[in-house]
Amino acid sequence: MKKVAFIALKYSSITSEPNLYTDLMSTFFENGHEAFVVAPTLEENDEISLNIEAGVNVLRVPTLRLFGNGLIKKGISNILLPYQYKRALKKMKIQIDFDLIIIPTPPITLISVALWMKKRSNAKLYLVLRDIFPQNGVDLELISKTGPAYRYFRKLEKKLYKKSDFIGCMSPGNVNYIKRHNPYMDFSKLHLLPNWEGLDTNERDESVTIELQERYNISNKVVALYGGNIGMPQQMENIIHLAESVQHLEDLAFLIIGWGSEKERIIAMAKEKKLKNMIFVDSVTRIEFSDILKIADIGLVSLNENFTIPNYPSKVNAYYKFKIPVLAAVDKNTDFGVEQEKIGCGFWSVSGDTKTFTENLLRLYENETLRKEMGQKGYEYMINNLTPKHAYERIIAQLN
Known part of the structure; x- marks a missing residue:
């Protein structure tokens, strides 16, 4: 397993603003893997670019605003995101030959571009489950369980769980919840993947x-x-x-x-x-x-x-x-x-x-x-x- 792709909703600068996922992809790189990331641009007006960031190849894609929007605009942005990514991958002539593709939630909409890449690579698909949607939207009364938005996103969620080869969950409670509410799926793909954090080596000034x-x-x-x-x-x-x-x-x-x-x-x-x-x-x-x-x-x-x-x-x-x-x-x-x-x-x-x-x-x-x-x-x-x-x-x- 050599080439690893990560499809991100947000991927900050590895050098100046490291986070959960930059740390993970840096670790893949440090362990001898070819690491590739597709992510939004760092600034809203930036153009599409392919950069090497701390050894990781990062395709930066212009998108609609993904954070700080109202509910409807946020939903539209997330629905369009996989299409924008796919178009950018084609435009930049990225060779789709990965061994492993990793996607996080949110958003569940990334499943479409992930499956497109998986089919062309014959890769394994790994889901980092950090958001159980659309149920959290129901809990917060943002969407109705009887409405079309819920039905659309619930269908995507089921597809996400069914098509993923491995699903990393934050806690035992997450594993048990997915089992209870998705009896159709193969439970053997569920396992624990707790959140992680890079160590701080700087002394207090x-x-x-x-x-x-x-x-x-x-x-x-x-x-x-x-x-x-x-x-x-x-x-x-x-x-x-x-x-x-x-x-x-x-x-x-x-x-x-x-x-x-x-x-x-x-x-x-x-x-x-x-x-x-x-x-x-x-x-x-x-x-x-x-x-x-x-x-x-x-x-x-x-x-x-x-x-x-x-x-x-x-x-x-x-x-x-x-x-x-x-x-x-x-x-x-x-x-x-x-x-x-x-x-x-x-x-x-x-x-x-x-x-x-x-x-x-x-x-x-x-x-x-x-x-x-x-x-x-x-x-x-x-x-x-x-x-x-x-x-x-x-x-x-x-x-x-």
């Missing part, structure tokens, strides 16, 4: 630490950090109510970094409640976010209480990497809380239960030794189980 603490006015404070998307799946009201319940603690600050469809509404809610302990920051570079993680004391996770699918928050790996204990409010159907207890990396409560969420926060806020112990356990779990090398080896093991 005290001058950077001081500058960040002064910039965000968090010097001499316990910092509870949330970094990531701010949308309906995250139900950020959990964190608003949490901050409100402890606003009397002047040395506890909530630093919220990211963007999303719900951000303006959440900021307005914090202002209405006159919460002075919340600091909102727009998205920052990965390098700067790593510096911020180094000064955080508690890592926050929040998931929508209406989820019936077992979502597993990928952001926890960044907390593990920097030895930050995890404080989570999650839905009843995820198995993340059970996993968190096994690792000993933090505390969790059911989303919407502000009382328990607050009690768990205070346990960490009041005990620095406990924070360090839990942060260390998360770190050790990550380096032993959740690096890109572990993900690579799990994928290769399926092929062998």
